[in-house]
Amino acid sequence: MEVVRVEGLGKTYPGGTKALEDVSFSINKGEVFCLLGRNGAGKTTLLRILATQLRPTLGRAFVLGHDVLADPKSIRPHIAVVPQEARPQMLLSPYDHILYMCLIRGRTRADARERTRKVMEELDLWEHRDKLAADLSGGLRQRLIIAMAMVADPEVLFLDEPTIGLDPLGRRSVWSMLRALTKKGVTILLTTHYLDEAEILADHLLIVDKGRTAFLGTVDEAKGDTGVGMRVIMEPAAGNGSAAPEVLEPKSSEEILAIVERGLREKRKVTFKPASLEDAFIKIVGGSIEVENT
Amino acid sequence: MYIGLFDALPLLRDPMLLVVISLFSFLPVIFIFVFADQASAVQSLIGAIVLTFSFTGLFASQSVYFNKQWFRFQDMFVASRVSPASYALGLSLSGLVVALPGVVVAMVLLLLSKSATAAGVLLLLGTSVLLWIGLVFVGFAIGATTKNARRANSIPQVLSIALGFLPPVYYPLERLHDIPIAQAVAMLIPTTHAAQLAKYYFGLISIPAWQVWVGWIYLLSFAALMGFLASRRAHWVDP
Numbered sequence: 176m177e178v179v180r181v182e183g184l185g186k187t188y189p190g191g192t193k194a195l196e197d198v199s200f201s202i203n204k205g206e207v208f209c210l211l212g213r214n215g216a217g218k219t220t221l222l223r224i225l226a227t228q229l230r231p232t233l234g235r236a237f238v239l240g241h242d243v244l245a246d247p248k249s250i251r252p253h254i255a256v257v258p259q260e261a262r263p264q265m266l267l268s269p270y271d272h273i274l275y276m277c278l279i280r281g282r283t284r285a286d287a288r289e290r291t292r293k294v295m296e297e298l299d300l301w302e303h304r305d306k307l308a309a310d311l312s313g314g315l316r317q318r319l320i321i322a323m324a325m326v327a328d329p330e331v332l333f334l335d336e337p338t339i340g341l342d343p344l345g346r347r348s349v350w351s352m353l354r355a356l357t358k359k360g361v362t363i364l365l366t367t368h369y370l371d372e373a374e375i376l377a378d379h380l381l382i383v384d385k386g387r388t389a390f391l392g393t394v395d396e397a398k399g400d401t402g403v404g405m406r407v408i409m410e411p412a413a414g415n416g417s418a419a420p421e422v423l424e425p426k427s428s429e430e431i432l433a434i435v436e437r438g439l440r441e442k443r444k445v446t447f448k449p450a451s452l453e454d455a456f457i458k459i460v461g462g463s464i465e466v467e468n469t
Numbered sequence: 470m471y472i473g474l475f476d477a478l479p480l481l482r483d484p485m486l487l488v489v490i491s492l493f494s495f496l497p498v499i500f501i502f503v504f505a506d507q508a509s510a511v512q513s514l515i516g517a518i519v520l521t522f523s524f525t526g527l528f529a530s531q532s533v534y535f536n537k538q539w540f541r542f543q544d545m546f547v548a549s550r551v552s553p554a555s556y557a558l559g560l561s562l563s564g565l566v567v568a569l570p571g572v573v574v575a576m577v578l579l580l581l582s583k584s585a586t587a588a589g590v591l592l593l594l595g596t597s598v599l600l601w602i603g604l605v606f607v608g609f610a611i612g613a614t615t616k617n618a619r620r621a622n623s624i625p626q627v628l629s630i631a632l633g634f635l636p637p638v639y640y641p642l643e644r645l646h647d648i649p650i651a652q653a654v655a656m657l658i659p660t661t662h663a664a665q666l667a668k669y670y671f672g673l674i675s676i677p678a679w680q681v682w683v684g685w686i687y688l689l690s691f692a693a694l695m696g697f698l699a700s701r702r703a704h705w706v707d708p
Binding site for chain 2: 252261264
């Protein structure tokens with residue numbers, strides 16, 4: 176079942192900045208759909224249009240069958256948003272945040288208390304319920320913001336870089352939470368700069384570059400379409416530490432063998448890296464592959 | 470209402486902050502009480518009540534800014550059943566809730582120092598509320614267009630000096646009698662009109678009937694104009 180449909184969407188801001196141009200895609204129920212792109216590529220613009228926070232200037236977009244421009248009121252009760260860089264009120268507790276979000280969203284006090292407890296328990300926040308947000312770690316604060324969105328029991332959840340600033344464990348806990356939600360049928364649209372995150376989570380992904388669709392498909396298709404293969408990083412020889420490592424992209428087993436022989440001969444450390452979404456992303460958006468420390 | 474409570478909760482939970490904020494406008498009254506006569510102190514008390522309302526209106530800009538740009542709760546509210554009207558009303562009232570204890574204390578002091586009719590009290594509150602509405606709109610216009618936290622804090626503070634402490638709100642308009650240009654400038658400031666009306670209805674000054682009308686028309690026009698400005702600047706769904 177199609178939950179989100181976008182047809183030729185475009186957005187030009189009042190100042191004349193063109194943020195989106197002719198973007199089309201659809202998202203099915205229970206999917207995690209990742210939006211990738213460089214800073215300023217148009218990801219947040221797209222997410223905000225679908226979350227009925229920003230008006231498009233071209234094309235149409237439908238969420239749960241309703242037009243975001245013509246009928247946002249029918250969409251809003253069924254969605255929730257985790258905005259980019261949202262922060263809790265430092266002088267309030269997690270319980271206050273979630274309880275008030277329930278009340279603001281129209282629940283009765285008794286219902287709000289019950290829902291607050293349920294959401295906090297689900298997100299492992301209950302033991303922190305009476306602390307001030309100022310005393311929570313970055314990961315817990317982010318989880319709190321996600322919990323505020325979750326009180327709505329949304330059918331579609333929009334998350335704008337939800338794991339930014341989280342440590343690896345915090346990120347994993349958010350990932351498992353998102354996966355649990357999709358099992359319940361929640362559809363998730365997520366923007367991220369972390370390509371490993373997209374690789375793990377995304378059922379489909381859209382790469383936007385300068386406001387236009389640069390790629391639309393699955394992670395495997397991204398890797399396959401771009402012809403990204405294995406990368407081999409050959410460290411500089413001992414005593415030549417200032418030289419940059421060589422990055423090679425062998426196309427055949429003979430080439431791989433030749434690289435190994437060369438590494439042995441020149442006594443250089445050779446690291447093989449399987450194709451990653453990051454490689455595909457860099458190829459798609461037209462950047463150059465940076466040499467990493469391996 | 471819950472939006473207003475949520476916004477005001479950090480202040481309501483901290484009695485020290487509550488005292489400071491709710492009594493902020495009343496600090497000059499203490500000096501006037503010490504250094505001037507009782508009549509001046511009573512006038513300044515009325516000025517303080519008028520200004521408490523105007524400051525809470527003006528400082529709605531901070532709530533608007535922080536909810537939109539800092540906490541980003543506005544985006545969360547947009548993507549929910551919350552209507553823009555209830556959001557605006559909630560944020561506007563949050564400041565008032567915090568300032569209310571100070572207003573109540575001042576009203577009690579005022580009534581102890583000078584007897585007044587119920588109509589006088591109601592009209593004093595009426596002018597203050599009308600001014601508050603106009604300045605809430607100013608607050609929304611400022612908060613919605615401010616892009617950084619420093620400005621969100623400094624602009625209402627500067628405006629509160631220009632609207633509250635400089636014009637004849639705490640002190641009588643007659644003090645500017647010898648400086649006609651200052652008096653003329655003062656009459657362009659909405660807080661002057663609100664304070665004049667409030668003092669008049671409390672029987673502290675007498676002004677001709679046409680000035681009373683001018684005062685009300687000015688405050689109504691100011692509120693309408695600022696409402697228009699706020700509707701152009703503050704957006705629920707961004708353009």
